[in-house]
Amino acid sequence: MAEFDPEDCPFGSSFYNDDDYRSPTWSVESYPTYTVEESWDSLYLRTEESGEVTLTYEYNTE
Numbered sequence: 891m892a893e894f895d896p897e898d899c900p901f902g903s904s905f906y907n908d909d910d911y912r913s914p915t916w917s918v919e920s921y922p923t924y925t926v927e928e929s930w931d932s933l934y935l936r937t938e939e940s941g942e943v944t945l946t947y948e949y950n951t952e
Contacts, residue, residue: 892916894947910950917944 892914922941927934 894945911947912950913948915946917946918942919944 894911894914896916919942920939923938925936925938927936
């Protein structure tokens, strides 16, 4: 079953509490690019470019 707020997924939408929205479909248009930097006691994740997702859904207008 498709979800508006998938578990263990970084994507989510606030529509999931409204019964008028249904049948969500997620598609990833592009993933973010990132670099990992290491220092003597830490790792740093730095985003180079943002990713993009598209969420399509049905809306009940009745």
